Amino acid sequence: MDFREVASTDNTNAALTADGDLYMWGLGQAFPVPTRVDIAEPLTAISANLFRGVALGKSGNIYPMTGLGAPSTGLGEAISVPTLGAVTQVSADGVHVLALDSDGQVWAWGGNEHGVLGDGTTSPADNPQPVHIPTDELITQIDAGYQHNIVLDEQGNAFTWGANQSLESGSISEPIVSAARSVESPYRVAEVSFDGIAATNLQPLSSRQTLVTPPPHGPGFVDIVLVLDTFNTHVVNPILMPQRYEYVAPIELRDAVLHPTYGASWSVALTDSVLHQSTRFRVVDGELPPGLELSPTGVLSGNAEQEMTSEVSVEATNVIGTSSATLKLIVTAPATPGPSTLPTVKPEGSANELASTGFDPSVYLVGALTLVMLGGVLSRQRKRDHSTHTMNAR
Secondary structure (H helix, E strand, O other): OOEEEEEEOOOEEEEEEOOOOEEEEEOOOOEEEEEEOOOOOOEEEEEEEOOEEEEEEOOOOEEEOHHHOOHHHOOOOOEOOOOOOOEEEEEEOOOEEEEEEOOOOEEEEEOOOOOOOOOOOOOOEEEEEEEOOOOOOOEEEEEEEOOEEEEEEOOOOEEEEEEOOOOOOOOOOOOEEEEEEEOOOOEEEEEEEEOOEEOEEEEEOOOOEEEEEOOOOOOEEEEEEEEEEEOOOOEOOOEEEEEEEEEOOOEOOOOEEEOOEOOOEEEEEOOOOOOOOOOEEEEEEOOOOOOEEEOOOOEEEEEOOOOEEEEEEEEEEOOOOEEEEEEEEEEEOOOOOOOOOOOOOOEOOOOOOOOOOOOOHHHOOOOOEEEOOOOOOEOOOOEEOOOOEEEEEO
């Protein structure tokens, strides 16, 4: 026979054909050969463990395998999961069942002595109940173990809950974990250096992310050396990431004349605060017209309160250096607004010159440096930034 999926309990086997037919056999000499089970619709998946099995119908209905002791009795009454999406996966333990729908929502029902339903209680449930998984990502895989569960999201994060006598649910002190929790990495970032100079302000954001401030350095690519350790202080060999980080000089500010309109809301960005997320701006000399202010990210905005002309000196600073310029602000009445001449910006020392009307976002790459910690590989894409930097580890 052409079987495409199999499952087994403690004394019975089940197999699913490519056409969605179910065959079962076992129980010693009772059913020594595969016997076709009566089903109401073609099946798409089966799962079994110890004394419980379930089958997923093409319609999304879930059927208990009540025929584990006698295949000819067929499947049990259909169980409907109250989801707007289609059920895509099922997984059965000896006392409970998990289901996953196309929206990434996990459902659970059955016995709950060890908190396997993930609802914070140990009360059983006859009907499918939603399980809260502490992630914003879609869940892509589920598996019901004996009295505990593990699920995986699309970013590779794992979550567990249930019985914890063998620490299978990720706690060192609780015998039962009745709500899903993230599986933490055993590693943490101990040291980071850029071109041999240690980074500062290491701030663990989670077991997968550490925020660091690179040391001052000239523009260009540098090597990163990452030292990891485990929480029992065992130091892991340093990891060399050659030419993986690029220091980018602060933007070059140019003198400019700006024309806010009196009595009207007005705003202009001296640079793109996303592409230059770690550059900080400030007024170092002079005063802005009343009602206007310069944000640390380089946005000049507000509602000018009177017609006037003023000049201010502004600075843009990051770990590489400082750029400054003089801005002349002429606040005019609404009837005679003047054109605004925005400052032209470019990355110092870059071969990519920026047009006078702005800059090409493709010149910059901003993002996190991804590190696969458990025997994996480091992301090969170079990420450009020049101050506070987040390093992700998986």
